[in-house]
Amino acid sequence: MTKSILVLKLGSASITTAKGAIDETIIADITRQVSELAQNHHLILVSSGAVAAGMKYIKNYKGKISERKAAASIGNPLLLGTYAKYFQQYNISIAQSLCERQHFSNRTQFLQLKETYEELWKNGVIPIANENDVVSNLELKFSDNDELATLLGVGFGASLILLGTSVPGVLDREGNVVERIDSINNEIFSLANKKTSEVGLGGMTSKLTFAHLASTMGIKVVIFGVRTPDGILKAVRGETGTVCTPKNCSIPARNKWLASGSLVTGRLMIDGGACEAIRKRKSLLAVGVQSVVTPFANGEIFEIIDDQSSIVAVALAKISSDMISHDSKQHNLEIANASDIVIL
Numbered sequence: 001m002t003k004s005i006l007v008l009k010l011g012s013a014s015i016t017t018a019k020g021a022i023d024e025t026i027i028a029d030i031t032r033q034v035s036e037l038a039q040n041h042h043l044i045l046v047s048s049g050a051v052a053a054g055m056k057y058i059k060n061y062k063g064k065i066s067e068r069k070a071a072a073s074i075g076n077p078l079l080l081g082t083y084a085k086y087f088q089q090y091n092i093s094i095a096q097s098l099c100e101r102q103h104f105s106n107r108t109q110f111l112q113l114k115e116t117y118e119e120l121w122k123n124g125v126i127p128i129a130n131e132n133d134v135v136s137n138l139e140l141k142f143s144d145n146d147e148l149a150t151l152l153g154v155g156f157g158a159s160l161i162l163l164g165t166s167v168p169g170v171l172d173r174e175g176n177v178v179e180r181i182d183s184i185n186n187e188i189f190s191l192a193n194k195k196t197s198e199v200g201l202g203g204m205t206s207k208l209t210f211a212h213l214a215s216t217m218g219i220k221v222v223i224f225g226v227r228t229p230d231g232i233l234k235a236v237r238g239e240t241g242t243v244c245t246p247k248n249c250s251i252p253a254r255n256k257w258l259a260s261g262s263l264v265t266g267r268l269m270i271d272g273g274a275c276e277a278i279r280k281r282k283s284l285l286a287v288g289v290q291s292v293v294t295p296f297a298n299g300e301i302f303e304i305i306d307d308q309s310s311i312v313a314v315a316l317a318k319i320s321s322d323m324i325s326h327d328s329k330q331h332n333l334e335i336a337n338a339s340d341i342v343i344l
């Protein structure tokens with residue numbers, strides 16, 4: 001029986017104490033529940049908490065990016081050591097996976113990541129991912145680990161993404177948990193205020209943004225409280241937290257990573273004829289380009305817009321945008337192959 005893939009993201013505040021120490025009681029409880037799930041799923045854990053666990057080692061910590069990077073490099077091994085200690089009780093080994101944006105935007109690198117995770121699963125090992133904070137500056141950063149969890153879920157074709165946090169789910173204006181969301185629209189976004197936990201990055205807006213992306217790609221997302229008794233097991237069964245129902249998604253699995261949007265680096269404006277051609281599943285040729293709005297390199301993902309600036313598609317570049325010119329000899333130059341274009 002093939003195991004379905006499940007991504008479990010754990011936010012900083014839910015696994016650390018108010019003083020920033022790793023909360024071993026909660027880690028013990030997480031490992032107990034995860035070991036149960038490991039019998040029937042291929043699991044990817046995405047754990048925040050490296051910065052929180054390491055910040056006490058930085059004198060006069062103010063949260064500057066350089067301090068966060070240093071704190072993360074101290075905190076991540078401590079965090080992983082704690083997971084390893086508690087998973088050992090269930091004879092489960094864990095692996096560290098530090099991720100950067102290019103590991104997703106570059107298909108070759110993503111396939112390397114995939115191969116590694118598959119080897120780990122074959123050996124009963126659970127990968128624990130986190131952003132590679134040590135080398136992430138503001139431009140290259142994932143917006144937070146909610147994004148990383150979603151990109152992993154979309155890239156691996158997960159059936160479920162669990163976003164574990166410090167609150168019991170998405171709360172409505174009366175403070176009650178919204179049990180089910182069929183459409184993450186502006187009304188739902190308006191419930192999320194800018195508040196985050198003291199150590200969290202994105203808050204509820206980020207969770208809703210990425211839950212929207214994942215559910216559009218056909219993946220169910222549950223936003224739930226990690227400290228709810230048996231919260232993880234209940235969230236898998238949809239018995240706690242906020243369940244965001246998946247949409248019917250016709251994009252083939254291979255192209256979902258392309259369409260996830262947050263990996264886009266470039267932007268190309270094309271004319272009406274080219275729009276028509278790509279909608280008919282033809283390749284994109286240089287002859288239809290009106291302008292390179294934002295340059296991109298070979299192998300990067302770019303957005304295709306029409307002359308009204310509406311987004312028509314995203315595509316994987318076969319050439320660098322520098323090669324696009326209006327020289328008539330170049331008219332048949334293929335910018336993206338039909339199979340690498342996702343119409344939106």
Ligand SMILES: Nc1ncnc2c1ncn2[C@@H]1O[C@H](COP(=O)(O)OP(=O)(O)O)[C@@H](O)[C@H]1O
Nearest residue numbers: 011012165171191192193196197200202203204
């Ligand atoms: N409508 C809402 N429902 C629940 N939590 C909300 C809402 N709006 C804002 N929040 C805030 O989102 C925070 C959770 O996000 P965050 O701190 O980033 O968590 P994590 O570290 O788990 O990623 C909570 O502390 C909560 O105050």
Ligand SMILES: N[C@@H](CCC(=O)OP(=O)(O)O)C(=O)O
Nearest residue numbers: 012048049050051144145201
């Ligand atoms: N990579 C950082 C976490 C960043 C982050 O997304 O935090 P959170 O909003 O708590 O999930 C760390 O490990 O501290």
